[in-house]
Amino acid sequence: MLVRHRVALASAAALGAVVLSVTPVAAHSAEPALSPVAASAVAPVPLVEPGAPAFCGYYDGSTTTRRGQSGAPVREVQCLINHWSGGQPLAVDGIFGARTESWVVHFQDLKGLRVDGIVGPQTWAALRAL
Structure with missing residues (x-):
């Protein structure tokens, strides 16, 4: 046995x-398959008209956001970067760490912005102008 x-x-x-x-x-x-409960809890992403600013729904302001911060503004940055990037997506966890900062630096460089890894008014505008 x-x-x-x-x-x-x-x-x-x-x-x-x-x-x-x-x-x-x-x-x-x-x-991924969603259970009926989970499927009803997922809100559809609204379509954005061309030229209209993009929003993910986490935050609609433009407060300067940088490494070490957390919360809704950081989630919005991560989500917007995921919308334009074709690479490995960022986790939308609301924590502005090294990986988020690296993506912000990359985005700023591609858009011809001041490369400092800080999401200020110009970077917010560029992120929203997707």
């Missing part, structure tokens, strides 16, 4: 390794 149990565990471990090796590919190639 002990041998059969060990064989079953070894088989389950091997099958688990196969599933885990395939799952990340499948997880990134399809839309």
Whole structure:
């Protein structure tokens, strides 16, 4: 009985390794399924008319935002950067850390703005003019 149990565990471990090796590919190639409750809690993103300022809905002001800060303004910056970038998206976690600062610097450089990693009035305007 002990041998059969060990064989079953070894088989389950091997099958688990196969599933885990395939799952990340499948997880990134399809839309996540939402439960009926979660689906109803997700608000649709409104379409923005060309020329209208872009907003993600976290914050609509233009307070200077920089590394070390957190909250709704930081979430708005992260979300707006994700909208224009084609690379690895930022986590919209509301924490202005090194990765967010790096993306802000990159964005400022591409837009010909002063490159300082701080989201001031000019950077806000450029982010919203997507």
